[in-house]
Amino acid sequence: MGSIVYAATSFFDILPDHYKRKQIALYNPREAPILDHYRLKVPRVRQALETIYFLVLFASFFVVLQQRRNLSSDAPVSKAEIWLILYGLGLTLDKIASILEHGWTVFTANMWNGLDFCFCCSFIVYFSLVVSGKGEEGHAILACGAVLLFPRLAFVTLSNNVLVLALRAMMADFFFLMVLAVWCFLGFLYALWILGHGQYSVYDISKWMIWIWFGLDSTGLELARNFHAFWGPVLFVTYACLSTTLLLTVLVSILATRFADINRDAIEEYMFRRAVVVFEGIKSDAIFNYWPPVNLLALTVLVPIRFILTPRRFHSLNVFCTRVSAAPILILIAFYERRIFGSIKATSSIGANHELKVARGMSRFEVRADVEALIDYFARDNRGADPESRTARPRHLSVTSMMEHGLSHQQEVNENSSNVEWQTELKQRLEGIENALLMMSKHGRRPAD
Template structure:
């Protein structure tokens, strides 16, 4: 998210480097700090400990606080990044170093705990808006693991600096600490008050910055502006960068998905046989633009970050369904095989169980049911695939028993599809036909195999599945606050978009891609930036006007009318209809601060009364003495 500036000045800039703000943290010794921290952590932990044990007073004084005192440096904002990078490495090592698995987990936990304490100390030592800006630099400024590494190290690792595919004016290969915390699932760190302060400021658009990305479909990297606090009164009224503020971006995405769902419903309701209707054409155009936007979101920060979203598995499922439908539909039109058109519409019909829950996920991202459902679906899918793999042996045994007993073809036996259906019914306890017909395979071995499969599949497997899902749900509920804060951090980080394609609404993003991508090859970066900004502002002018008028009065305004910081309410809409509730005054009394003069006199009188008033003893104690 970039700071406000007048893009008309872009035409006046000629020097190739003037549009990029130099990296203020380029001189920090990130490579040395990473390896210094690694040696300190390894020398501090030789035995496995839990997070609760590391927080105990003795461990806190001997290890945690000592590391914080040694690593905390007010002039080095890369320490938190280096700690989280070491956490990632320890977590990776525990997966293949079996003899040090628990110790490496403890070391990773210690890195996260120390990073949390260091960030909290930065917050305590730097209050106010300047402190908020410093915390934002710690979390969203980009760093490179090989930054300021010795020359001989770079020579030994020539492939370490080759992964970027797009120029960013010196900001290539850099990752922010917030992204490292997300991909390492540092939920304790992300749920800390200092981290949530920055996440909330980014979510509301009070902290603005130019995001770093891996690949952009429609890149416009002409300008890179520093991390700063946004002042809406000094910004242009049509500020296209406000379209990628996470809170505003989330509202726009909900509206876009609601339109997609409405067009899908109209397409399925207004079907006229195999004829392509007007609603189907509009739906295909809009869905193509929506999928393009989601695809850009996946490649912007990588698959691992995108899959941390609650609804990522629903999006991937819809991609597959829509891609299969569209390909089949187009092939039916080109080949003249009309019966394939019916197949395509049948494929599209199964998208309803995916699209309807996806809207609920968008509207209630903090709901514990949806947060736990994502983790439980992952465990369920893994265990089901393992069970199918293991139980495939029963299917092969019964198939081969049937082939041996019916080698001459004298009698009709069940086909493989029927055997699979019987096993599936037994698995879920729906029907016992497979047990009754098991003598068709073999008089003794057939019933033995079916009964063994019933015990293992229906009894043992389902018991394990229920126990595993119950354990997963219990862990998530027990750590509900950290889970919710983690999801908020993911949504906020992904909401700050770098790709210009996100500034165009579907299906116009497809048109913009077809027009602007060839122009990028013909125009200079300065002219391409000017054309892109002009198109974005024209396309989104009503939305930008509403955002501009709203934020000039509400972005930094407190409930009492004084523009002094974030509002006490962090809801989607700032209005509260307390007049319709008999308990509304209880909330309203805390929304308005009393005058300092009256409050000061009251506090002084109360303190004086407390000091002069003698402590009265209970009657029973007085009589007993």
């Protein structure tokens, strides 16, 4: 929602701009400027923007492939394909910045980021082939990207379905079992190749084994005696039993167990996914303020200028460029938030002299850096609270009680002002996100795992 505002930090920013640090506060859209570029980093806004980015990519991808379908292989690159190349490179830059921002663990915790990463890799291969003059091979790689984009579209449409929630874990179990099976079946391949004395190639034996695995053809069984009169049929029959009967039974059992576990903990799983989306949506890098492919221009122009200008002048330039490039989006966000946040009467700051710092010893490829820093910040403000309240609940679990102490301190400072409404609003929102904070800070993984 973006109702609680704080300045996020990260270990590495492609386009760092930390000249102004925002205090931890309750957001009031009626006091904020209309072109508030900080709202582009709100998790809900980021999720909506990323959905729009994907839909634009999908439409551009579909148009380009339909055009190439009716053109010869040596046809020049069309304007639509130039747009797709620029947009795809900008989206790839956005994904790379996301990995650097929160690390690989948080990035892969999101269900569809794996598909996005695979598509970005295939898109880089396509772009390299097109630039090198191998357009036909490049467009073949691009066409194979449809295998990744269509499931991604399903994840966007049915993101809260329990089957979609379980699909990521089930796919991980499936690929692990397949890799283990292939590794074990390499022994059968090697044994048959040795028994054949070079009569059949490794490719032919592998082809027959794959056909038996999927129940398509029995050529390998018919030629089993050509390998060895006794051991040839024994190896092929044993392999057929293991691949088509035992492996399938084990696979069904594992996937059924995994789905049952996630379905039993569906609420916790959904909360975890929401927490991942929120934490991944909190951005520090200024490159996220620019939509693809404008972020490519920001990378090539603003990054070198940053080393020339002073931090203040660079901040002013970055804010100006962000508001100009994203003006329509910012106007829509301002109009929308002035309607949904109409009940908030005041914006209050918590801890005016504090900033959130990420521990230096924590790797950027770990989870929960900002979350732990946020909890530690509240813990520092609670050191003067009642000792009984501190012992009644562990330090890392007392987010709400810490905030209550901060609220009582704020009320003492503002004795002549009426901020009861603000206190109630803040406590309700903190209690709503406390479970997600604790889940991520304590476990850092899926409940079903």
